[in-house]
Amino acid sequence: EELEKWYERITKECGAPQELVCELKIDGLAIALSYRNGVFTQGATRGNGIIGEEITQNLRTIKSIPLKLFEDADVEVRGEIYMPKSSFEKLNEENLQNGDKVFANPRNAAAGSLRQLDSKITAQRPLDIYIFNIQKLENNTFNSHYEQLLYLQKLGFNVNPVKMFCKNIEEALQAVNKIGE
Numbered sequence: 458e459e460l461e462k463w464y465e466r467i468t469k470e471c472g473a474p475q476e477l478v479c480e481l482k483i484d485g486l487a488i489a490l491s492y493r494n495g496v497f498t499q500g501a502t503r504g505n506g507i508i509g510e511e512i513t514q515n516l517r518t519i520k521s522i523p524l525k526l527f528e529d530a531d532v533e534v535r536g537e538i539y540m541p542k543s544s545f546e547k548l549n550e551e552n553l554q555n556g557d558k559v560f561a562n563p564r565n566a567a568a569g570s571l572r573q574l575d576s577k578i579t580a581q582r583p584l585d586i587y588i589f590n591i592q593k594l595e596n597n598t599f600n601s602h603y604e605q606l607l608y609l610q611k612l613g614f615n616v617n618p619v620k621m622f623c624k625n626i627e628e629a630l631q632a633v634n635k636i637g638e
Contacts, residue, residue, distance in 0.1 A: 487503040
């Protein structure tokens, strides 16, 4: 009901029915990545929404973050760093055996891993990322979020593999049910 009311509101505000994308929610740590001429130059946490923590060196250790894109684009993207649940359980098991701190949940483990002062520790943690949108791109001509996701994949980024393009609210509700199953 909430989704249907939201869709009614945006359809009214936009003056036409809107296309949607349904994706899995990934519970991790939001980060921003900057690329110049297709080369990774800087990464930061979202911080307070205005100022984030600069964590470039730690992000360079995550294998799924491309250091060079397939195109020489100047682009800033937003993504979610996460730790798969199986990796989280294994890390906590190892930490318990070694007498080290155990983490409360995978999100805290991912966030703590990224905030390490020693990037060698970050490199040892099983972190992954999904990029979910473009923050800044010159000559951005995308007409939809889905087009952005396809372009992000073309550049070499990991995007959520569970993404469903929906022409309307009825298709979105079906997608949500399918994802839920």
